Amino acid sequence: MNLIHGRRHPASFRDSTGTVFDINGRIVRGLSSEGAQRYFNLKQSGLLQELEQADRIIVSKDIGLMDLSPKYIHYLEHELIPYISYPYEWPFLLLKDAALLHLSIQIQSLERDIVLSDASAYNIQFKGVSPIFIDVLSFRPYKEGELWGGHRQFCEQFLNPLLLHAIIGVPYQAWYRGSLEGIPTELLANLLPLKSWFSARSLAHVLLPAWSQKKFADKRKNKAIQKIKNATIPKAVYKSFLSQLHRWIESLSPKKNQTAWGNYSETRTYQSQELIAKKDFITEFVSKTSPTLLWDLGCNDGEFAELALQNGAEVVVGFDVDLGALEKAVFRAKEKKLNFLPLYQQITNSSPKQGWLLTERSSITDRGSPESIIALAFIHHLAIGHNIPLSEVIAWLVHLAPNGVVEFVQKTDPTIQQMLALKGDIFPDYNEEYFLKLLHEKTTIIKSRTISETGRSLYWYERKT
Incomplete structure (x- = not known):
């Protein structure tokens, strides 16, 4: 097959380990050598099959080699999602379910010494109202003692929009659409009520991260930044951190406002x-x-x-x-x-x-x-x-x-x-x-x-x- 017959998906350009193509309505992912290694490690671990059987990740079929690009050594064909949607279009309950799915997969992966490399909300789609993970190359080996590298991204693309609506009563959709990477933590921190300072959860996920982002914005404070980068935590603490965040999000509900057509x-x-x-x-x-x-x-x-x-x-x-x-x-x-x-x-x-x-x-x-x-x-x-x-x-x-x-x-x-x-x-x-x-x-x-x-x-x- 010649390259002209395969159109690179316009949203697939950030990941150097793989690229998604649309080939006459078929969704095909080309894997680099690193991407192929990640994929086969995931498959060999049994986690991929476990997630597929639970309908928590899209089904991927190995199709070997294709003549799309010499850059890729293996190709997958993914099941089709009926209609692609974005986080800024999801009602509160759907964004909440997407957040819970992401955390559940993180926790499940950690049991097998695997973690997700990022926390993008765009890695989740919906079949009906059931969330499903779509990026098989997001999984990589866990490094002993590592911190959760995707915490800030998770907060800005999942947690912060939910808190904006749940605590302040402001729907997030318009703000999120105008800020595709999510709602910045430092801005949300300015909006939270004073009582949030007495919430351990708000402190851990919003207020202290916002403070540290301001504190270390000065590029000259490299030593402090390096100290954070070198910090380590036991895997049990990592897992507990994810589980506590899961329980918090599970408890959130939108602050009720009278709507014109709700009844x-x-x-x-x-x-x-x-x-x-x-x-x-x-x-x-x-x-x-x-x-x-x-x-x-x-x-x-x-x-x-x-x-x-x-x-x-x-x-x-x-x-x-x-x-x-x-x-x-x-x-x-x-x-x-x-x-x-x-x-x-x-x-x-x-x-x-x-x-x-x-x-x-x-x-x-x-x-x-x-x-x-x-x-x-x-x-x-x-x-x-x-x-x-x-x-x-x-x-x-x-x-x-x-x-x-x-x-x-x-x-x-x-x-x-x-x-x-x-x-x-x-x-x-x-x-x-x-x-x-x-x-x-x-x-x-x-x-x-x-x-x-x-x-x-x-x-x-x-x-x-």
Whole structure:
């Protein structure tokens, strides 16, 4: 195979021991001689098989040599992750589970005299709401007496965002997205309340590390820095440190704030018969389209994502801006073991291309196209809530997937009346006639149904080729 047929993954450039390639949808990792040694040591230890069997690390298949680069002496093919997501998109419960998985793997590895070389949150992905580790080259032999080299990275990419939300009540997603390496310890330390100084955990993982970072920022204090580098701890203390941190994170929960749509299932403005009609419509749509990947835009607590999975969708990725609703969606997916990944996303400012060369982290649409979408009680939040022209909303929706279901909510609906009471009716183009004109221009409408007395209507469409 020639190099031209294998595209290096844009996020795979930091590790000199291996590189990930995308070869026509196959995820292949080339290993250098050092990388191959690490991999075969891991395999020989039995840890890799143990983690694979527990579904805690992606399954890797040896495929020997490939003609991609003379730099690599062995290749692996990894199982595919249905949809790549990033820590700044994860609701609190998902980031917490990812942190716990990382620590659990560290503790499990240490039993075999193996450690993880770093603590990057980007080394974890999700299958449904189950976290899974994806970097087989992060494992290296434990050196007797060594400190945890990844502690600062773990704190900034896992612990600090969780503490920001759990203690201060500030969601971390926007800050994290603007600071891809996580939330700096010295900045979080400035925000923690005074009582944190009386917490041994806060002192050990935030306040004292922040103080030491300031103290040793002066490059002339090399002796002090060298003293820290030369420090040693027994393996039992290392393991205890990890276990204590695991217990602390396990005890964290998001500080509760009232959210606009967190109780939508209980407070929605339409009646039970209308809900039945909506469910019947979505059931028929999904049963006949059988999408491999479906996006639920404005997924709320995941009620319709679950319905889609029950009727033929293989994977559902849900997007919502309401963290209270997303928390319920994660609980639903966990409780019912759904292949459903709820992610935080403000669609009017969705995750962009960013990082090195603006390709290291992809936008939501560059990570895989859905075969179907559902956008229920959604478009009026863009058109009226955010003043986005209806023509642009429809063009964007239709561009996302070959088919979908979109709900149109009339201005007479109580929800929109509340929105207009604050802004005034400055939306002459927001009406069903214009909506249908736009939809007809780009799609063929397969089926429609009015489901409420206020005129809420569902439209099942197929994009024109």
